[in-house]
Amino acid sequence: MRRVFSTQAIQNAIEKSLPDFQKIAGSSGVRTQESVRRQFARDESHFVAPPPAVVLEPTNVEQVSQLLKLCNDRNIPVVPFGTGTGLEGGSMSILGGVCLSTQQVVGEPTLREQDFVCSVKPSTTRIALNDSIKHSGLFFPVDPGADASVCGMVATSASGTNAIRYGTMKENVVNLEVVLADGTVIDTKGKGRCPRKSSAGFNFTELFVGSEGTLGVITQATVKVHPRPQFLSAAVSSFSSVHQAASTVVEALQWSIPVARIELLDDVQIKACNAYSGLTLREAPTLFIEFHGSSEKEVADQTTAVEEICKSHEALDFDSGASPDKMAILWKARHNAYYAALSMRTGARGFTTDVCVPISKLADVISETRADLDEHGIHGTVVGHVGDGNFHVILPTIEEDKSEHRKIQSFSDRLVRRALAADGTCTGEHGIGLGKRKYLREELGENTVRLMHTVKKALDPRNIMNPGKVLPEL
């Protein structure tokens, strides 16, 4: 049985607990001002919720542990909050309750250069991590676009543009320090350990990757870092149809060309990027491709191989003369694609889809999706990490327009059903949060959903960790 929370009871319990929170986190770590609470009320999704009753800002793992223990003892729901860059409402305090911001849990990244790992606290974002290890010639590859907290990226099972070569968070996390609902602190692989592989005990690291704050709070992540590629180059190629562009990607994978990134932007998205980032790209479905290698020859060979495949799919052009500066501009444009899409409509917020399908189905699913948008007159751009079979439709919407919301929601439902029918998933990298719970039963099956509840109940018997997220109702 799920415990049902009364928001009034939560509010009362929190008010009574404020002095105890202050004893643990200091008065600066317990923030009740409305302006602060409002800052922690939303992420970057279209979801709306009331602000949390209080924002707690612990500064170390001991404080996180004591705060969770207290909340658990008093049945107070806790919603972990990183940088607030989530896209599925996962860090919203939908029941009021405690927002536990991890951004003051600070500490310098600890690089073990020879072992290709680095340990970070929740305050460290991916760009900060990369800045801190730049001198070593190593880098952290997972790149979802937003400058998210690395620990938050663990919680979401984030990935992004170069997962195709370097893997998603799941493949790049080595060890996690996690505070469980009752305040117990664990190290999933044992404190300080970082062997490249292990068969010792249950794989708890991966259980917490993608758990979205429902099983515990991640207070340290040890992640893999990789040698920065010695040689890079990029190419841009445009096509008459998204189907041709997607088919090109499928063939490049089948030839096992180790591209580092291969991103599709459809004509509408390119138009938006041109306007937003001051580019002059041909307004057609386009692939942005990046090559990494240890020699100029290696990179050139990859480029030639991909060029041939592009041409065999009737590419309109293939521009591989990108200088490092031009490459930086292109990738910045790609990263800003979301904001570019939004900027096409004044006052719009983004509704973003995130399906991922097996590669063999990609070209068809993307084509059908583009046709669906056009048929229903929906304003949206298609952009995605097509090398993984993952793509997004960014839908700039006017928050107050209820009928538009319904139209978009219907489109999103159709898209998810199309992905599920193609043996895919409703979310490749954004997580379930609030918005995707309704699809999880259809995707995973009743028994797997029940097993999720079994595990959730075992780890968090009072259901205080981010209640109402991820798990569908039983």
Added chain:
Amino acid sequence: MRRVFSTQAIQNAIEKSLPDFQKIAGSSGVRTQESVRRQFARDESHFVAPPPAVVLEPTNVEQVSQLLKLCNDRNIPVVPFGTGTGLEGGSMSILGGVCLSTQQVVGEPTLREQDFVCSVKPSTTRIALNDSIKHSGLFFPVDPGADASVCGMVATSASGTNAIRYGTMKENVVNLEVVLADGTVIDTKGKGRCPRKSSAGFNFTELFVGSEGTLGVITQATVKVHPRPQFLSAAVSSFSSVHQAASTVVEALQWSIPVARIELLDDVQIKACNAYSGLTLREAPTLFIEFHGSSEKEVADQTTAVEEICKSHEALDFDSGASPDKMAILWKARHNAYYAALSMRTGARGFTTDVCVPISKLADVISETRADLDEHGIHGTVVGHVGDGNFHVILPTIEEDKSEHRKIQSFSDRLVRRALAADGTCTGEHGIGLGKRKYLREELGENTVRLMHTVKKALDPRNIMNPGKVLPEL
């Protein structure tokens, strides 16, 4: 509280259940003959246990489900058994009870060529899988040496010689069908799904990888398959000391040369291989290296780069002129290293260690280990997947010699403590089984061990799944 089994009660419950087992699995699927039971009494480790009371051989997932439900209802412990190639006693029926052999759960591998995945039933071994997909130009890379069941390799979190390039089982499993203790059948990622990535729900796939039959029975595994490399070459290089050989590997990794395999065999092991496989290698610490690439030039570049590193570490020689035939002989010798080591002592069985340490500690830990062997006059060979920081000491022992066993056990304890002190693990790829349970608390910490019990109790409340394995006593 752990439930304590009475072996007499188990025996009685099984005897009463035989007709019901037969109703489910047919009379040919319920085997009580002593000769059969003896076949399922041991794996390839040095552990000894009585044979199981009965061997059940279901032929499909429905039968597995019904059998487990029955055993769960009647408190009968169940030990899943694959090909019996384990090295830690994980599939031994230490309480008598039911041995559930999965080898009759048959079915052709289902290849989804364009999606680079293949689904296999428990009867399929890794060689059978590779034979069945040979025509496609794809291959399944995880190669622990033994021709193990792929589903068994999932349960053990196996890896082997080319994990350095292609990953271990954890990185190569996409979806699992698992029968839980109460007979519930789940698909960890949803039935038939194989997107390259997903953030949908808890990562149960990885929870079952390495669970060694303590959380459920794996009845189907969907694994990644990879394009067979177009060009291969190999090199053999020997050194005056294991320290120099290991340092070479560390440097090759730091230069991020994408070697496909890099294996260390110490002088004693080379001697054994020469005798067993009819080779004439220099009897010194030696690296076997394999290069994969998409062009001859790429492979040649890798070879040259590694040759330079070998020479800078004072390699005694570097032979990269290996023809495909010679390569096959070398790798066969590497695969047979275990049997070669055993053959050095008549009537010996193998005791094998399996530590894995961070790369930065590898050279020191291997050197200390070789010195420890020599100091205590212990007959053993060092061989390992040094690119992962993982190495084995193979110790041919005479089963009846108790004092030798104690000596070897002390050596193994010292080795594990050395690995743990170096932030490593007691097992890189063999699993915990029986033999490593005593180290798990020290490795993972009390809280993580308690969490293992919490999860075990949630998934298998009656503790029928492989009791006495993996989890240390609370």
